[in-house]
Amino acid sequence: MDASRSKKQLERRVTANYAAERRYFGGGSGVDTVEVTGCSSTWGLAEVTASGAIVSAGAGTAHAICAQGSSHPTQPSNAMATGPSRSQTATSTSPRTAPCRRLRSILGRFLDAPETNVAIFAFLLNLPWELAQVPLFAGMPSAEHWQAILVCGRATLGDAVIALVGFWAVAGSAHTRSWMLRPTAGQLTGFVAVGVLITILMEWLATQVLHRWTYAEAMPVIPLLGVGLSPLLQWVVLPPIVVWFVRRQLT
Numbered sequence: 434m435d436a437s438r439s440k441k442q443l444e445r446r447v448t449a450n451y452a453a454e455r456r457y458f459g460g461g462s463g464v465d466t467v468e469v470t471g472c473s474s475t476w477g478l479a480e481v482t483a484s485g486a487i488v489s490a491g492a493g494t495a496h497a498i499c500a501q502g503s504s505h506p507t508q509p510s511n512a513m514a515t516g517p518s519r520s521q522t523a524t525s526t527s528p529r530t531a532p533c534r535r536l537r538s539i540l541g542r543f544l545d546a547p548e549t550n551v552a553i554f555a556f557l558l559n560l561p562w563e564l565a566q567v568p569l570f571a572g573m574p575s576a577e578h579w580q581a582i583l584v585c586g587r588a589t590l591g592d593a594v595i596a597l598v599g600f601w602a603v604a605g606s607a608h609t610r611s612w613m614l615r616p617t618a619g620q621l622t623g624f625v626a627v628g629v630l631i632t633i634l635m636e637w638l639a640t641q642v643l644h645r646w647t648y649a650e651a652m653p654v655i656p657l658l659g660v661g662l663s664p665l666l667q668w669v670v671l672p673p674i675v676v677w678f679v680r681r682q683l684t
Contacts, residue, residue: 547610547679548597554678555596558671560589566663569652591635595668596675599627613679621676628668636660 543549563585567573573581603623604610612620637660639645648654653662 545683547613547683548600550679550682551596551600551613551675552593554675554682555593555671556589558674558678559592559667560585562667562671563588563592566667569649569661569663571647571649573649592667595628595631596672598631599624599672602627611683613676614684616676616680621673624676625669625672628672629665632664632668633658633660636664 567581567585573584576584600613603612603620606623607620616624637658640647640661641659648661654660655662655665
């Protein structure tokens with residue numbers, strides 16, 4: 434009588450524990466064989482269906498078996514080697530991956546913004562130009578290497594700002610920030626014109642009023658304006674290339 438009661442208790446415990454394991458770790462249907470272990474002894478092997486119903490239990494000599502301390506075992510048995518289901522994996526990892534997804538979303542929107550692409554391509558295209566026209570400015574060829582690099586870097590950052598001002602000026606008149614995706618001749622002309630006008634003003638102030646820099650003898654100077662030809666050509670040649678790269682990047 435005691436043996437029959439112990440066996441029924443064992444079957445109930447195996448059924449409950451196995452059902453909990455299947456829910457926790459996932460797995461297919463059908464009949465599996467699991468090893469039933471206890472605190473003091475072992476009944477043997479029990480065949481259990483996916484729903485937790487015991488098909489048969491092997492004979493054993495122990496009187497009873499102790500239930501596991503937790504409904505979820507610390508290590509799965511061989512029958513549970515299939516691993517967690519997709520929904521359970523998503524549920525368990527979503528709290529950790531949510532900040533990463535938000536960060537990727539913010540970074541993606543930042544990189545897809547037309548202003549970001551304008552600034553990046555304007556910087557990359559203007560830097561070689563600034564370095565190439567170093568001999569056209571007095572004192573630059575004889576300056577220390579890193580000092581010249583620093584001056585050209587600051588000038589290139591200023592070029593990127595000018596490009597952004599030109600972009601926003603055209604975007605304001607066109608009532609869209611996506612105008613570079615399908616630029617018209619008028620919009621492209623306006624983008625170039627803003628850069629040329631700002632350059633003329635800055636070069637005139639820097640050379641004629643503030644005396645921030647002076648041109649070398651090799652610099653061609655435009656009569657009446659007193660502005661170097663190289664900075665003006667820079668804003669005639671490069672802005673259309675910037676528009677081409679931005680359009681190619683965003684489409």
